[in-house]
Amino acid sequence: DGGITQSPKYLFRKEGQNVTLSCEQNLNHDAMYWYRQDPGQGLRLIYYSQIVNDFQKGDIAEGYSVSREKKESFPLTVTSAQKNPTAFYLCASSPWDRDGYTFGSGTRLTVV
């Protein structure tokens, strides 16, 4: 079955450490996205990529980095520069004709 896989589901890290969240899709979608969701809040865009080897900052990119070396993969690194990294991180993808996003099941990151 096609879909988006995010791993791990839960992640705990110590303050000051960088951490990379995985996102893989087998839907052959061109565009991929990373969103952050805080408890009871909406979705805020971190980074997005429309094609391989190209990506753009979203609304809250500071303290995060991404890469898009393959169409299927769009990993997100949460760096030590991110002041408040504890959140629910959602990866999504969409085809070029904008027929709705498909979201992964998310990664809950807790920094202690």
Added chain:
Amino acid sequence: GQQVMQIPQYQHVQEGEDFTTYCNSSTTLSNIQWYKQRPGGHPVFLIQLVKSGEVKKQKRLTFQFGEAKKNSSLHITATQTTDVGTYFCAGPTSGTYKYIFGTGTRLKVLA
């Protein structure tokens, strides 16, 4: 910048009552999408509306796109406990695949 607002933020209804959430954009939209996120889950795409004044139905859910293409609504008839969750609308930004998500409406259904 472009903003997408939803009202109400929260809604508690008795099972069997109707529910409506409204979505308003600061700019004209080429289309609008609706998503549902169950508690603890991830958003799931429900529908996309493209035409001015368009109305689409999915069983007990009715989606409407405003004539001016700046607002939209989702109406649920006779809510059930399975309708619990947060409903988001999303509108595209010009020239990109990027969608701006609304603030969401959290629905709680009391049995």
